[in-house]
Amino acid sequence: MTPAAPTPAYRRLSVEERRSQLLDAALGLFAHRAPEDVSLDDVAEAAGVSRPLVYRYFPGGKQQLYEAALRSAAEELELCFDEPREGPLLPRLSRALDRYLAFVDQHDTGFSALLQGGSVVETSRTTAIVDGVRRAAAVHILRHLGVTDPGPRLRMTVRMWITAVEAASLIWLDEDKQPPLDELRDWLVDQFVAVLSVTAARDPQTASVVAALA
């Protein structure tokens, strides 16, 4: 299908545009299939390019492409938590969760494959990318709570809740996306308040955070 000579309609993509086109195609495939079910041929086909071109941009093959796609997904995911710091706190958390859960919904199979572990493409680098997202989420939440120097109990509570949200997302995907997203989101927000309140009984810093939430 390659024309013998360039035609006027054919626009040459810049290196960055091409890279981003290949990443988009890869992310689309990795979102809905387990990584072992995605081949470089599939990526080339989805992007409408040749396999050698994919290799030129990602000489490390599928592993490199997967990690690049994961990094781009991680950036997108971190943006979910980037909510303006104005207005009441719990609606901010609800909006962030809405974006996060929409992401989970749109990347269902890839999200499960990545987080359930034991995947063929899992390495210490992919684990570090996922951990980076968790850490970024904790930083965002603590900033919204107005805490600059969180003590160990408050930090632990926030990190435990983030892990529980992750577990809930995986179970939700496993259970055919039940309950509906808005119900799940409200449930998770209520759990956040509940676990913070438990910690508040043991930790003055968390107690003032909970007082500010009310």
Added chain:
Amino acid sequence: MTPAAPTPAYRRLSVEERRSQLLDAALGLFAHRAPEDVSLDDVAEAAGVSRPLVYRYFPGGKQQLYEAALRSAAEELELCFDEPREGPLLPRLSRALDRYLAFVDQHDTGFSALLQGGSVVETSRTTAIVDGVRRAAAVHILRHLGVTDPGPRLRMTVRMWITAVEAASLIWLDEDKQPPLDELRDWLVDQFVAVLSVTAARDPQTASVVAALA
């Protein structure tokens, strides 16, 4: 150090005894070092046997030995949750958590290395073993709650709490085992009651479980 001829003091171990001796030595090493820092030589030395003997029992080398040690640790861990079904519920949960946290304390480095992912010995088989422990814990808890046919909301709540406990264990190891174990245990029990209560407001089955707890 091998005697030229068997001496009367030398007792020949049965295959099962030898295997279990090697596993114990391996588990002791994997508990306190990252898997990449344990060699078959170390295992042979710790068990006081030759390296070829270790290979005879575990021809798959370190990966096979690691998985066998993990399976034996998983069995031990599942026993932690095997609490008699008598007396008030929350003290039962406290006792199970005490045993679980003591296990985490005694296997600190190996526990972190395994659960933080990206480890060199992580495979779909090791992931399945860890998942088996999580599932066993959920089954035990639901049985203690007297629920034979848990609905999705109650199941999700219990599984989320189990994941949060796991996260708490990792953070606790990371934070030089602070707070003290009994404080951490009470905190986790209170969180369990709190998240169940949040679910109770949305789910009649969970509401009756919470009523029975009170």
